[in-house]
Amino acid sequence: MATNLWEEALSELRTAVDEENFNTWLQTARYRGFENGKLHLEVPSAFNRAWLTRNYEEVIVRTVERLVQQPVEIDFHIDPLVDAAIDTETAPASETESPNSPFWLSDTALSPKYNFKSFVVGESNRFAYAACQAVAEPETEAWNPLLIWGGVGLGKTHLLQAIAHEFLARSPRARVRFVNSESFINGFIQAIKQDRMAQFREAYRKVDLLLLDDVQFLFGKEGTQNEFFHTFNELHSGRKKIVLSSDRPPSEMSNIEERLRSRFEWGLIVDVQAPDLETRIAILHQKAEMSGFSLPNDVAQFIAERIKTNIRKLEGVLTSLRHHWRLTGEPISMRSVRDVLGHFVVCDEPKRVTVDCIQSCVCDYFNLSLAELIGKERHAKVTLPRHLGMYLCRLLTDLSYPEIALHFKGRNHTSILHAYRKIEKQLLRDANLQALTNYLTKKVQETGE
Numbered sequence: 544m545a546t547n548l549w550e551e552a553l554s555e556l557r558t559a560v561d562e563e564n565f566n567t568w569l570q571t572a573r574y575r576g577f578e579n580g581k582l583h584l585e586v587p588s589a590f591n592r593a594w595l596t597r598n599y600e601e602v603i604v605r606t607v608e609r610l611v612q613q614p615v616e617i618d619f620h621i622d623p624l625v626d627a628a629i630d631t632e633t634a635p636a637s638e639t640e641s642p643n644s645p646f647w648l649s650d651t652a653l654s655p656k657y658n659f660k661s662f663v664v665g666e667s668n669r670f671a672y673a674a675c676q677a678v679a680e681p682e683t684e685a686w687n688p689l690l691i692w693g694g695v696g697l698g699k700t701h702l703l704q705a706i707a708h709e710f711l712a713r714s715p716r717a718r719v720r721f722v723n724s725e726s727f728i729n730g731f732i733q734a735i736k737q738d739r740m741a742q743f744r745e746a747y748r749k750v751d752l753l754l755l756d757d758v759q760f761l762f763g764k765e766g767t768q769n770e771f772f773h774t775f776n777e778l779h780s781g782r783k784k785i786v787l788s789s790d791r792p793p794s795e796m797s798n799i800e801e802r803l804r805s806r807f808e809w810g811l812i813v814d815v816q817a818p819d820l821e822t823r824i825a826i827l828h829q830k831a832e833m834s835g836f837s838l839p840n841d842v843a844q845f846i847a848e849r850i851k852t853n854i855r856k857l858e859g860v861l862t863s864l865r866h867h868w869r870l871t872g873e874p875i876s877m878r879s880v881r882d883v884l885g886h887f888v889v890c891d892e893p894k895r896v897t898v899d900c901i902q903s904c905v906c907d908y909f910n911l912s913l914a915e916l917i918g919k920e921r922h923a924k925v926t927l928p929r930h931l932g933m934y935l936c937r938l939l940t941d942l943s944y945p946e947i948a949l950h951f952k953g954r955n956h957t958s959i960l961h962a963y964r965k966i967e968k969q970l971l972r973d974a975n976l977q978a979l980t981n982y983l984t985k986k987v988q989e990t991g992e
C-alpha cells in the first residue's frame with residue numbers, strides 16, 4: 544500500500560521508466576511533502592537534480608497531476624549532507640552545473656548502485672575489499688593513501704564509490720570528494736582560465752576524504768601533477784584520507800614525477816584481479832537479481848565460462864538478456880541465451896574489437912562513408928547508424944565515453960553517453976533494432992583483430 548503521494552506516483556512511474564534509471568534516479572528521491580500544487584522532493588546532489596529535471600520532470604509532473612487532479616510543479620531540494628565531486632562517466636559536465644557554482648566544484652553523483660553490499664567478494668578482490676572497508680571507517684587511521692590498481696572493468700570505481708558511501712553513512716557531515724582524474728584535470732584548467740584557483744584548492748584540500756579515480760590520466764600532465772602533489776601533501780599531513788585507483792602499479796607508472804610516485808607508495812597498494820569462475824557466476828546472479836530477474840544456473844555458468852576478464856562485459860550480456868526477456872516475456876533458458884547471445888559468446892576469447900572495426904561494419908551495413916558516419920549531418924539516414932556505432936563502441940570495447948568521443952569527430956563524452964542511453968532505451972521496444980544490433984555485434988566480433 545502506498546503511504547504517500549510520492550510512493551503512489553512511484554508505483555506508476557515504475558512501469559513507465561527503464562528499471563535501471565528508475566532505481567538510480569527516481570527511487571533515490573525522497574518525499575518532503577506536497578503543498579499548494581508543489582511537490583517537494585529531496586535528491587542526493589545537484590547532478591541528480593539536473594538529471595531528473597532534464598529527463599523525468601515531465602513524466603513526474605504528468606503522473607502526479609493525474610493523481611491529485613490539479614496542476615503540479617516540482618521543487619527539488621538537495622540533500623545538504625552529501626557533498627562530493629563528479630564522475631565523468633556518470634556525470635556529463637554540461638549537466639552538472641548548478642546555478643551558483645562552476646561544474647567542477649558542484650556536488651555530485653555517486654551511483655547508489657556502487658556500494659559494499661553489491662560488491663561480490665572472491666579470491667581476486669578479497670584483500671582490496673577488506674582494505675577499502677577499513678579505509679571507509681572515519682574513526683580509524685588506515686593506510687594513507689590506499690591505491691587500488693587493476694585492469695578495466697574489475698571493480699575499482701565500484702570500490703571507490705563504496706568507500707565514499709560508507710564513509711558518509713558513518714559520518715554524514717564529512718566532506719567527501721569523489722572525482723575522476725579527468726575531472727580533476729578539467730577543473731584545474733577551468734580554474735586557471737577563470738582565475739579561481741583559490742576555490743579549486745579549497746574544494747580539494749578542505750575535505751576529509753578524497754577519492755581520485757584513474758590517476759593514470761595525470762601522467763604526463765606536469766601542471767596538474769604539481770597541483771595534485773600539493774593537494775596530496777596538505778591532505779596527508781592533515782591526516783585526511785586519500786584513496787586512488789590506477790590501471791597499473793606505481794612501479795609501472797612512467798611519465799610521472801618521482802616525488803608523486805613515491806608518495807603513492809607511502810600507504811597500501813592492493814590490486815584487483817580478474818575474478819575466477821565461481822565469482823563470475825556469483826556476480827551474474829547478483830546483477831540479475833538486482834535487475835529483477837533470475838538466471839538459471841546453467842545459463843550463468845555458460846556465460847561465465849565464456850566471458851572471463853571484464854565484468855562490464857558480463858553486465859552487457861545481462862542487459863541483452865533482459866531486453867529479450869522483456870520483449871518476449873519468455874523465461875530465460877539456454878535456448879533463449881543461444882538465440883540472443885550467440886554472437887556474444889561464440890568463442891571463448893572474443894577477438895579484440897576496435898572502434899575502427901565497429902565503424903567500418905556500421906558503414907558497410909548502412910552503405911555510408913566514414914566521413915558521413917562521424918560527420919555533423921543530422922539526417923535520419925546518418926543519425927541512427929551514428930548512434931548505433933557509438934552504442935556498440937561502448938558495449939564492445941573497453942573504452943570510456945571520453946575515449947570513444949575522440950573517434951567521433953569533435954564530440955565530447957556527453958554525446959556518446961546520450962547516444963548510448965538512447966539506443967539502450969529504443970532496444971527495449973524495438974525488436975528489429977535488437978536483431979540489427981545482434982547482427983552487427985556478430986559481424987564486428989568476426990572481423991575483430
Ligand code: ADP
Pocket residue numbers: 657661662663664668693694695696697698699700701702826854855858
Ligand atoms: P573499473 O573501474 O575497474 O574499470 P568498475 O568499478 O567500473 O571497473 O566495474 C565495472 C562494472 O562491473 C561495474 O558495473 C561494477 O559494478 C561491476 N563489478 C566489478 N567488480 C564487481 C564485483 N566484485 N561485484 C559486483 N560487481 C562488480
Ligand code: MG
Pocket residue numbers: 699700701756757
Ligand atoms: Mg573505473
